[in-house]
Amino acid sequence: MNIIVCIKQVPDTNEVKIDPVKGTLIREGVPSIINPDDRNALEEALRIKDQFEDVKVTVVSMGPPQAQVALVEAIAMGADEAYLLSDRAVAGSDTLATSTALTATIKYIGDFDIIFCGRQAIDGDTAQVGPQIAEHLGIPQITYVENLKIEGNKVIARRSLEDGYFVIESEMPVLLTAIKELNEPRYPSIKGIYEGFKGDKIKVVSAKDVNADMDNIGLDGSPTNVLRSFTPPVKVKNLEMIEGTPKEKATKLIARLKQENII
Numbered sequence: 181m182n183i184i185v186c187i188k189q190v191p192d193t194n195e196v197k198i199d200p201v202k203g204t205l206i207r208e209g210v211p212s213i214i215n216p217d218d219r220n221a222l223e224e225a226l227r228i229k230d231q232f233e234d235v236k237v238t239v240v241s242m243g244p245p246q247a248q249v250a251l252v253e254a255i256a257m258g259a260d261e262a263y264l265l266s267d268r269a270v271a272g273s274d275t276l277a278t279s280t281a282l283t284a285t286i287k288y289i290g291d292f293d294i295i296f297c298g299r300q301a302i303d304g305d306t307a308q309v310g311p312q313i314a315e316h317l318g319i320p321q322i323t324y325v326e327n328l329k330i331e332g333n334k335v336i337a338r339r340s341l342e343d344g345y346f347v348i349e350s351e352m353p354v355l356l357t358a359i360k361e362l363n364e365p366r367y368p369s370i371k372g373i374y375e376g377f378k379g380d381k382i383k384v385v386s387a388k389d390v391n392a393d394m395d396n397i398g399l400d401g402s403p404t405n406v407l408r409s410f411t412p413p414v415k416v417k418n419l420e421m422i423e424g425t426p427k428e429k430a431t432k433l434i435a436r437l438k439q440e441n442i443i
């Protein structure tokens with residue numbers, strides 16, 4: 181079985197700061213990490229590898245050369261090989277151009293049974309790239325996966341909803357997007373760290389190498405135009421301060437919530 185996991189390197193913060201003048205993300209001084217949901221995606225792929233024979237886990241990322249650090253970590257966790265699509269031609273890609281470029285890279289890598297993505301990236305936060313890849317490839321997708329079983333050529337996934345879940349079956353090939361409830365990602369092993377830093381399992385490819393559709397990648401190939409990015413000012417309306425000792429505050433708060441029919 182061939183499993184491909186899409187991993188994005190993101191700034192290590194949930195509060196991405198935006199340059200108020202340029203309207204772009206301020207990345208300087210912010211350490212980078214594997215996008216949290218993508219670590220769950222990789223962990224699930226590795227669990228399938230632990231459970232079944234002949235499973236190959238390939239990791240793919242699109243980003244600047246320093247995104248190789250994320251791929252070293254993925255190899256250290258147990259992935260078999262990794263591809264980084266790194267090319268000026270993909271700079272400024274919106275989600276559609278990103279998914280177009282990643283799809284080309286996936287086709288270049290070859291056969292796949294399962295493609296894992298994270299549900300969403302903590303910097304872009306759109307949750308569009310996974311579903312778009314499935315659409316480009318014409319394969320089924322199950323998003324928000326919180327539990328997964330493999331039976332023969334089928335996946336049985338529990339898809340999280342706000343107030344419940346769906347259980348969905350799909351034949352492979354299929355694209356799944358992982359949420360943090362799916363599992364607890366493992367730490368890299370010492371042997372894995374050695375394997376990762378050897379570097380021979382990581383291949384850096386260009387847009388031309390993967391035969392990407394050059395008209396539909398990068399800034400020029402992106403249909404989205406960001407007119408303005410900004411942090412909205414915090415507006416506090418109808419603020420009511422509750423004073424007193426902790427016990428008095430709790431009693432008053434409960435009374436107030438009852439009064440508003442909230443509890």
Ligand SMILES: Cc1cc2nc3c(=O)[nH]c(=O)nc-3n(C[C@H](O)[C@H](O)[C@H](O)COP(=O)(O)OP(=O)(O)OC[C@H]3O[C@@H](n4cnc5c(N)ncnc54)[C@H](O)[C@@H]3O)c2cc1C
Pocket residue numbers: 186187188189215217218240241242243271272273274275276278279282296297298299300301302303304305306307308309310402404405406
């Ligand atoms: C007009 C425009 C210009 C932009 N210019 C830039 C820019 O210059 N530089 C820049 O960094 N961003 C830029 N962005 C943001 C960029 O488009 C998004 O970060 C990117 O498309 C991924 O979207 P997302 O972060 O919302 O991912 P989501 O859709 O939330 O991600 C879902 C999942 O898809 C996978 N995934 C997403 N992105 C990648 C990736 N790169 N590699 C591997 N897997 C991935 C991961 O599994 C992830 O968990 C731009 C966006 C727009 C609209």
